[in-house]
Amino acid sequence: MAFWPIVIVKMREKLENILEKVYLKPEQADIAYLLSLDDSRQQEEIFVFADKVRKKFVGDGILLRGIIEFSNHCRNSCFYCGLNKNNRKLQRYRLTQEEILRSVKFLAEQKIKTVVLQSGEEDGLDSFWLAEVISRIKREFDLAITLCVGERPQDDYKLWKNSGADRYLLKIETTNEKLYTSLHPQMSFANRLKCLKGLCDLGFQVGSGNIIGLKNQTLADIAQDIIFFKSQDLDMIGIGPFIPHSQTELSGHGHGDVGLTLRTLALTRIVCRNAHIPATTALASLNKDYRLQGLRAGANVLMPNFTPMDYKELYEIYPGKKCLTEFADTCVSCMAQKATAINRYIDYSRGDALEKKVEV
Template identity: 60%
Template sequence: MNMFKLTGLLAKIKEADLPEAAELESVLSLESSDDLNTLFSFADLVRHEFCGEGIFLRGIIEFSNFCIRNCFYCGLNKNNLKIKRYRMKKDEILKSVELLAARNIKTVVLQSGDDSGIDVLWLRDIILEIKSKFDMAITLSVGERSFDDYKLWKDAGADRYLLKIETSDKALYESAHEGMSLDNRIRCLDDLKTLGYQVGSGNIVGLPGQTLKIIANDIIFFKERDLDMTGIGPFIPHGDSRFSNQDIGEALLTLKTIALTRIVTKNSHIPATTALGSLDKDYRMDGLGCGANVLMPNFTPQPYRKLYEIYPGKRCVDEPVGACNFCMDDMAKSLGRFIDYGIGDSLKVGRYV
């Protein structure tokens, strides 16, 4: 596409209250290196305008790999009898949070499978203790729960919640998530927003049967819901899941989705995900160069880290806890940016003050 025409189209998409799916689809289908450079540079400028040069860190602790679900791509699916299951003890979690605080990181992401064995009061006590000891935001990512569970944790001090929808297409969602419904996923997102959480969601790029139109509709879904955080990662099927023989999602299409999501949503936090760093090469730098503004260092201690194998080839499973900080500092510097050690709340002005 002519550069001026493409820049005009991207500017139109950026200014639209709700962009048209066909226009997003046409951008997702771009292939020439000139077009891609134009797209990525435009997205980087939008990131600069709405998010600045800082890269926020979210320290992640994967505290349980039990799961009651059977997502057809995930290594933690309930039918995978090969993995050793674990649930970290309260003291172990708090020790990991301490390490994270010592690295000056101000957000902890407490993540697990959809683990019905997590006692709601046990997790509430952990939230209370973290909040009483550390100046830190807490993001929960523990799956689909009732309104009352979400409320209890919010009242205890949890700030944010991450629940990816994976795809906004009902049929595609149900073809990859046995016994689950997109409607309940959306009900959870609605509950979280009602309760005042900063809400993160996102999709997987490259799911079997996914089309560019579906991805375009995902981006419109992100815009409509005005998400505080949007996580976009490539499809990487685990060898012990139903989709083990399916092709891995393309890095380039994932980057195009990140870039367009930045242009459309403007100031949603967008991480350069660990999955993006776990393909044939580490594409996190590329992600940061086309719209992403968040990195997620892993603070899950061994031996658990190796057992949280959602997908194979996951980056940084052998590194010592905390090593990621230095690596991420280098990544930021090489892009002429910096690690922002602030708390990194939502950029949706006025919503949470």
């Protein structure tokens, strides 16, 4: 009878030691080992450790980023995404400046201080048109602006930065170049990296992230992603499970494992410490409790959707997206309730990138 508790104590000691090691000196093999631990007790240990790191480096506040998906046009054909150009069943839309500004006004009325302007990667996006949208938002509202419109020439990034954009999200999706190439026809891994560097050089607060559960993705790949996030000194990191869409190449592949997604989130928190990490809508789309679990495993950001109701359903990167029928103000109060339920609170500040601390 006494044998089992000793084994468990030894296992806990080993796990604690590896978590400490990954916190102090992250290495791919150790991270991959921790990612493999799907036993619920061991997984909980990882979440608790990550939650302590979250508390120490970013505190108990949960930041809100209001997202407006202003166009679902896209020139690309990523194998996992419902907006891919080959999806002829999807009705395409592009919001007008006035529609965007109306959504921004509603978002600002909810006291949210960051708007995320997101679209597919579209040839038809006029860089000067978007620059004007940015300038108008800056003139009329006291908001931080995050852009998420994909790979563009450096001159476009510069124009948007000079117009007032503060942040840019460009997910790497996977750092395994071979896997990246197999999922992104006509796209180049090298150009993705070049764009990320160009954004950093311009002084944007830069975010990236990955997808968990891609076909042929290994734990070593995901561990390498986390090392990459650290090496890039990213300010924001988005991690979401793969969810299959019927109009994509990966329609027959199962969705990403939620436990693995949460462990990736937790280990990213442990390694990257004070980056802003959302509990993603994709997590919530698999089960409404998973977003809460994300917040308990290291996340500190939620992203209510302020896309006008008539268009929300059309931004279908993956099916079954959460919170499509609720008005965004309802989502915000729902999020405030979630925060209280786990002894956290909604932080209505801008939530800019934090200074990188050297303390251990």
